[in-house]
Amino acid sequence: MSLNALLAKALAQRSQLIADAKANNTDCYRVFHGTVEGVNGLNIDRYGNAWLIQTFHQSLTAEELSEISLILNKLDELCVIYNDRSNKNSRILNPLDKTVEAFATSEQVIHENGIQFCSKLRHEGQDPLLFLDMRIGREYVKANSKGKSVLNLFSYTCGIGTAAAVGGATKVTNVDFSSFALAAGRKNAELNQVESVCEFVQSDAFPAMRQLAGMKVGGRRNQKLPNYPKLSPTQFDLVFLDPPRFAKSPFGTVDLINDYQSLFKPAMLATKKGGTIVCCNNVAKVDRQAWFDALVRCVEKQGRSVTQYQWLDCHPDFPSFDGKHPLKIVAIALA
Incomplete structure (x- = not known):
């Protein structure tokens, strides 16, 4: 054809x-x-x-x-x-x-x-400022943020955080390492007149997550740790975790194939009892059920439990061969 x-x-x-x-x-x-x-x-x-x-x-x-x-x-x-x-x-x-x-x-x-x-379809980065396949995530967060505190990790231009604030969140904390992305996030908040609810933390996600979870900030072997913003232990009603496929920093390695747990554990510990963590994995070869089972095991190792979960499937403008879209998103309610 x-x-x-x-x-x-x-x-x-x-x-x-x-x-x-x-x-x-x-x-x-x-x-x-x-x-x-x-x-x-x-x-x-x-x-x-x-x-x-x-x-x-x-x-x-x-x-x-x-x-x-x-x-x-x-x-x-x-x-x-x-x-x-x-x-x-x-x-x-x-x-x-x-x-x-x-x-x-x-x-x-x-x-x-x-x-x-x-x-802005041409700018100093490479990707568009809004990822369209994440529409289902923004819809979920908008519908489930009223009266809640929200932590948006690897926030990029804060589309999730903006949706949460528009949905009635009382406080939204956006964390990203890129000043360019956070500047776009501030504009998004201003466009929707929700800037008073939104906080923007320019930080590597590892020290931010670990401090919020009350964990010690460490680093990769023999790596000198650069300065990072100091944060107090805080738990949130809703945590959104959408990391890139792979990235290295002095604080740790983001690896969605081999070590999602190093991201998930502190993000989960920063989620209140009765709260929800939304996890994303965009690697096609990661099996959906095996990934979810590993998340549940991580929850249980910390003495907590999954009370319910919901898969968020991409909209039909992002079709897949067999109903198994590379982007996997699951909302997990925690006790």
Whole structure:
């Protein structure tokens, strides 16, 4: 099947989703998830007043880009931005013409279920400022934060924290190492007039989590520990844990395949009895049930128990081959 036919089929399958998005004041969603829908490494998203096309394996030809743009603009005439990230380091390779470049590097406002988020489709980082597959997580947190304290770990641009604050949280603590990401998070809070509820902690997640959990801050062998913000032991009603696949720092190693527990344990200990921890794992080869079983064992080792749990499945604009999406999200209630 040609690229045009595959894209047309994907758009047809999303007709109800797109109609629902419009009714729910949502103008950001995926329209083509290439790995599953026929072109590996090609993703096409709507971000407000723009179509964002990204390639991760092979660059589009000028003809392919023109054909895709034509189909998209029949659906909605928006600015088309192409970010070719097919290099090994995922950096954007291609220049844009001046008008499109000006739009791509300017701040825009996008909407998801009525919540406003800042967007800039080319910036000093690589990824868009809002991950669209996490919509289900933001919806869950918004619906379950009223009157609660919320800890948002690896917060990036604080989409989860913003949703919690809009949902009526009494206090939201966002933790991320990136000053750039937290600056975007502050803008998101301001856009929704919830900045008085939101706190932004620029810190490596390991010392932040361990201090909040009342644990000693340590580091990797022979690593001198840099300075870090000092935090008092605190427990939260709702903790959201969404780490990257792999990262190293002097304080520890984030490894979602081999050692999720080193992240989960302090985050769980910072969760109140009767509270909920939402855990995310975006590695496709991690088996969902085996990962969940390991989380339960970790809870029980600390003398606590799981009272109930709920899997949060991605929306249909992020299809999977067999119903097993790489992004696994589970909300666990703890006693």
